[in-house]
Amino acid sequence: MVEESAQPSAPEDPLLQRLRDKFGEAVVSTHSYRGDRTAIIDRGSLVATCEWLRDDPQNQFDMLMDVTAVDYLGRRPRFEVVYHLYSIEKNHRARIKVALEEDDVKVASVVSVWSGANWLEREAWDLYGIQFDGHPELKRIYLYEEFEGHPLRKDYPKEKRQPLIGPGAPEGAADGGESSS
Numbered sequence: 001m002v003e004e005s006a007q008p009s010a011p012e013d014p015l016l017q018r019l020r021d022k023f024g025e026a027v028v029s030t031h032s033y034r035g036d037r038t039a040i041i042d043r044g045s046l047v048a049t050c051e052w053l054r055d056d057p058q059n060q061f062d063m064l065m066d067v068t069a070v071d072y073l074g075r076r077p078r079f080e081v082v083y084h085l086y087s088i089e090k091n092h093r094a095r096i097k098v099a100l101e102e103d104d105v106k107v108a109s110v111v112s113v114w115s116g117a118n119w120l121e122r123e124a125w126d127l128y129g130i131q132f133d134g135h136p137e138l139k140r141i142y143l144y145e146e147f148e149g150h151p152l153r154k155d156y157p158k159e160k161r162q163p164l165i166g167p168g169a170p171e172g173a174a175d176g177g178e179s180s181s
Contacts, residue, residue, distance in 0.1 A: 013037050015059065015094060023049055028099070038095040040080075043107050046098055050113045053085060053094065061085040061094060064110070067120035069128040073154035078102040081130055083110070100130070109135040127152040 012020075013032035019039055020027050026045035031038050041049050053061040065084040072078055077099040085094045098107050109132040110117045121132040122141040129150035132138055140147065146165055149156050 015092070018056075018058065019049070019053075022052060036095065037093065038097065040097045040099060043098045043100065046096075047108050047110060047113060049096065050083070050110050053096070054113055060087045060089045062088055064114035064116050064120065065093075067110075067117055067124055069124045069130050069152075071128065071152065071154045076101065079105055079128070079130065081107050081124065105129055106131045106133055108133050109138075111135060126150070129153060 012030070015037055016030040016032060016039060020030065023041065023045055026042045026049070028040040028042060030040070039049075053059045063086040065086050066082075067084075068082050070080045070082060072080070079100040079102070081098045081100065083096040083098075085096065086092075100107060105128075107130065109121055111121065111132075112134070118136065119141060121130075121135055122138060124130045125132060125135075125138050126140045126142050127150055139145070143151075144165055147162055149160065
């Protein structure tokens with residue numbers, strides 16, 4: 001599946017082992033290659049996993065540092081949503097990934113777990129087209145509403161022309177050029 005590489009065999013990181021013990025089959029795979037704790041989890045357990053990572057006294061991941069996505073065009077599953085976590089108290093980090101197929105790019109929002117996820121998820125929506133179910137206001141954050149597509153997808157045509165909007169744009173340009181005259 002994902003991230004199956006020839007990495008040296010080492011004892012499992014204690015955090016990743018506790019994660020496997022707690023969530024069992026929902027943890028697709030883990031590794032801590034070069035100290036980089038990573039767990040790939042089933043999307044259905046994302047919110048519960050994040051709540052446990054935040055609330056468990058041994059974890060205390062109180063800071064969501066980033067939410068992003070990776071587009072592996074031509075691979076199945078095509079997308080990964082990536083969450084970078086940090087514990088201020090424990091001074092440790094972890095990465096959680098959720099794999100998504102090209103025809104089903106939906107995952108639960110973690111805004112209920114970390115309020116800072118609000119803007120991070122909006123960025124991933126805007127640039128990759130990842131839909132975060134339960135997000136309080138999932139709308140574009142960088143690009144204008146009439147922008148077509150998601151420019152960080154690897155199949156986005158870099159020469160694509162976008163609708164003209166704003167001052168100086170032809171009347172009706174944003175709605176496909178149909179004027180209401």
